[in-house]
Amino acid sequence: MIVVESASLDDLADILDLEAHFDTPWSEDSWREELTGGGRLTLVARDCPGGVAGVAAFQLVDEVADLHRIVVAPGHRRLGFARVMLVSGLQWAIGCGARRMMLEVDSANDPAVRLYRGYGFTPVATRRDYYGTGVDALVMERRLEGVDADSVGMWDLEEN
């Protein structure tokens, strides 16, 4: 069972533990900003009985939502944790009146690019050397105008 809920500062230690799995972890200050800043939604995904298995951070500025980060612990991948957090973030953005959601991803990050494409994100630009020399970022966009929050998670079923 996957439980997704809005994160608070009480989750900070668990989020930092999760980040420790990655080569490029976000700092404690960055996560504090996500957890306390304006226009933010930070979600944690837990398995039963409750350990933090994933985290996702979104921000809304005017009518554009941004997905800042989504990570799932290695032992919990391919179980749908990212799907549930992404759909929840899209529903939140629609509920807030966002016209689109944007994100940047390493163009070579096949798992993440496939995840995003499955929910209707399409590439709109490439930022050369964004993550370092030879490591490009793909800028991806999902339009949300006129999209029903209840059906936003059905995109991959309709399109693929």
Ligand SMILES: CC(C)(COP(=O)(O)OP(=O)(O)OC[C@H]1O[C@@H](n2cnc3c(N)ncnc32)[C@H](O)[C@@H]1OP(=O)(O)O)[C@@H](O)C(=O)NCCC(=O)NCCS
């Ligand atoms: C990308 C990431 C968040 C996916 O999390 P996840 O919980 O394993 O993803 P899900 O189980 O929800 O998968 C949803 C879909 O994404 C795609 N996907 C996810 N992982 C994939 C992989 N390793 N290979 C190919 N497709 C993949 C598939 O379409 C998958 O659907 P399917 O399992 O029915 O085929 C996870 O691999 C991760 O934390 N990676 C490291 C951090 C990262 O790169 N984050 C993204 C940039 S911030």
